[in-house]
Amino acid sequence: MYHFTALVTCLAILVYAYASILVSQARGKFGVKLPAISGTPDFERVFRAQMNTLEWLPMFLPSLWLFAIYIGDTFAAGLGLVWVIGRVLYVHGYAQAVEKRGPGFFIQALANTALWAGASGAIIWRIVHV
Template sequence: MYHLTALVTLLAIAFYFFTSINVSRARTSTGIKVPATSGHPDFERAFRIQMNTLEWMPIFLPSLWLFAVYIGDATAAGIGAVWIIGRIVYFIGYSKAAAKRGPGFAIQVLAAFALWVGALGAVVLRMV
C-alpha cells in the first residue's frame, strides 16, 4: 500500500485547487473578466502561479508514483512533500513579485528531478 504517496498526491491536488481559487479571487479584485489572462500584474502573477503548478503536475505526479512503486512509499512521500513546500514557497514569493519566485521554483525542480531520476534509475536497474 502507498498511503503516504496517496496523501501527498491529495495534498498536491489540494494545493492546485487553492491556486485556482486564488486566480478567481484575483480576477474579482482586479476586475479582469473571463476569458482575459492579462491586464493587471497581481492577476497575471496569480494566473502564472496556477498555470506553472499545472505545467509541473504531469512531471511530478508520475515521477512520484513510479518512485513510490520502485523505491518506496515513505521516501517518495518525503520528496513529494518537499515538492509541495517548494510550490508554497514559489506561491508566496511570486505573489509578492515575479523576481521572488526563484527559491521556490528551485526547490520544486530539485524535488521533481530527484523523483524522476530515482524512478528512472530504479526502472532501468530492474530491467537489467
C-alpha cells in the same frame, strides 16, 4: 499500499486548487473578467503561478508514483512533500513579485528531479538486473 504517496498526491491537488482560488480572488480584486487571462501585472503573476503549477503536475505525479512503486512509499512521500512545500512557496512568492518565485521553484524542481531520476534509475536497474 502506498498510503503516504496517496496523501501527498491529495496535498498536491489541494495546492493546485488553492492556486486556482487565488486566481479567482485576483480576478475580482483586479477586475479581470472571464475569459480574459491578462490584466494587471499583479493579476498575471497570480495566474502564471497557477498555470505553472498545472504545467508541473504531469511531470510530478508520474515521477512521484513511479518512485513510490520502484523505491518506496515513505521516501517518495517525503520528496513529494518537499515538492508541495516548494510549490506553496512558489505560488506565494510569485504573487508578491517575479523575483520572489525563485526559491520555491528551485525547491520543487529539485524534488521533482530527484523523484524522476530515482524512478528512472530504479527502473533501469531492474531491467538490467533481471
